[in-house]
Amino acid sequence: MAQKFDGRLFEGWSEKLTRRLASGTSRRGVLSRVGLALAAAPAFPLLPIDRSRAHAATTPRLTEFQKNAQVTDDTRCNYWRYCAIDGSLCSCCGGGVHSCPPGTQPSLTSWVGTCYNPADKRSYLIAYRDCCGTSSCRQCHCDNTDGALPTYRPQANNEIIWCFGTSSMAYHCSTAALVGVAE
């Protein structure tokens, strides 16, 4: 990842900045109201993991990313959750793997991929959600492509703007929030 330290760093940033810019300022209020109104209706009950069903018994065939993935440092591109991330890591920017840095806002839209955790040998659903609203952080630029698909499959595309609906439109960095485990 030497590239993030040289002059091209700005290029990557500005590309990301603009492609993450999306309209939607006026939608925020509506969304907040809707979110509040519906906050009481959980559609995804919090279920404890059934340990007996963990998939540890068979070793799956690993992709190149999975073979090199590590579980200890979420500020590096080969951290297991970043198997298909495209952008700067919020963990390098004052945020965290699922936290937006101060002054920025998590996007409501995202795309959801599947990453394999080599420590517990299970696959997790990961939401690649961008933090928007402040000039780009520019640190730790990654572009991993496990399972990333072209634009005609937008639900798995890491080049599209996923900042629809945030109050500001500047791309800051990307998170990899853990959504859950597929049964």
Added chain:
Amino acid sequence: MTAPWRAVKRFPIAGMLAGLLCVAACPVARAADNSVVEQRAVTFNHAQTNYMLHCGGCHGTLGLSPPHSVPLLRGQAGWLVCDPQGRAYVDGLPNVTRASLSDADLADVLNFVIFTLGASPGSAHAAPFTAREVSAMRAAPESTVPLHLRRQQAVERIIKVCGAPKSLLDYKPM
């Protein structure tokens, strides 16, 4: 301000609780913290997993989306099946019928979206989707009426016939 924080403002006790939780979950991320979270990760059933992978990006992993850009599903999608015309609109959604899922899996996702995630008074008495209905949906020739016009007509009808909320009209993509 995002929705959860608005909620925190409304309910100060919840806010204090959130603050306490934050001590554990919100500091600068360390991988060690992440593994703790991973151990208590939520498990999804098939329908929920397929919802996440095929719909949850645009419509939101919690079913909450910017309603102007993406039709809101949570608490709202169920209204569409209150009336045959609304249901026909759901049956003819190209992103639904062409999803890379089996008929049975797609029926499960539709049932999750309409009757659980999008549960509303409008879905209370509707019949669940079956693999047979999905198969018929997929075999039917695609409507030549533009999709957004079809939605507008369906939504206007269910507002009139079923008393569905006017917020269904918030979606204005074109």
Added chain:
Amino acid sequence: MKRIRRVLCGLFGALLPCTALAAPPPILETEESNTAVMPKPNPHWLYVGTRTGGVTIIDGDTAKIVGTVNASPAAGFALAPQGKEYYVSETIWTRMNRGTRQDLLSVYDGHTLNLIQDIELPGRLIASGRTPYFSTSADGLRGYVYNMQPASSIITIDLAKRNVLGITEIPACGLIYPYGKTGVATLCADGALADVAIDASGHGRITDRIPFFDAQQDPVFEESPVDRAGGQALFITFNGMVHPVRLGAPSTLEKAWSLQQAAGLSPATTSPEQTTWRPGGRRPFAFHPGHKRLYALMHEGAPWGQKRSGTELWVLDTATHQLVNRFTLPTSGYAVGVSEDNAPLLFVLSEDGWLWVMDPETGKILRSLRDVGRTTLLATDRS
């Protein structure tokens, strides 16, 4: 001249006496600053969009820059036949990163590179520029902008009258592959090619669908090459299966072939264990329809390396499905292009900003240029 003077007098009359403009200048300087105009375009010109924005026009015969067209980052770019006009589709905001969003198709004069007109668009997908986000008909009379908000549609523009004609919804499909005068094809989420009929009013719909690939396991590259004039498309999968399609209404699928098999290797699969030569890069393919040559950036690796730069450039005969040549590249290639004339030049750009101008017959490096920037878009013109 007189008229100019009158206009200037009118403009500045309140500030300057008109006699000041009429009199000879009191001070002479040795050189006056002026602005160059573009030389006559030739088929060896290459158009390179980079991540910082701007489209650089490079003459492949000299490897020198002849001009730059203004463009925001994540812009799309197209050119009128013979380089008469250049088109940039882009999104800007009234307050840089906030304020009112403006989606534009900006028309630039090919001779002066001055802005002629901004055509306001009803939207567009903002993502780092890819060829099928913005393209024109083969005759250059119609422009097509792909919009995803996130509902999917095609915005059709009359480039002669410089106005938006209409919007065509393409639900569950995305990207634009125009051909001929009015033909448009798109790719769909279920692995089909769809023909889109767009009428003179810019409105239309999907008419035919041809399923031919697995969009989940082995999708086709967005930057698959299309000969717009001849209507020949080569949709190439991540594994390197070439699906030739004769675009039309309806389009027809021709026999698929494998890049690896053309080189005497086993076809690539999606098995994570299989390390073999695979296509990859930002823009991994270029096609010369007249010479029936496909150029592919190839690297050795496992599946899901679709954006990885190529260490080799493979030359393939699209008529016989045979490998003609393998060139080792001086720096890994991120984007490839070929001029479409009868004495073509091959262009390879690397991630670290090198442009290599190569002889497509021998692979010899003819010229080079450095610090071109990280390529997002690459275009050539047949004229």
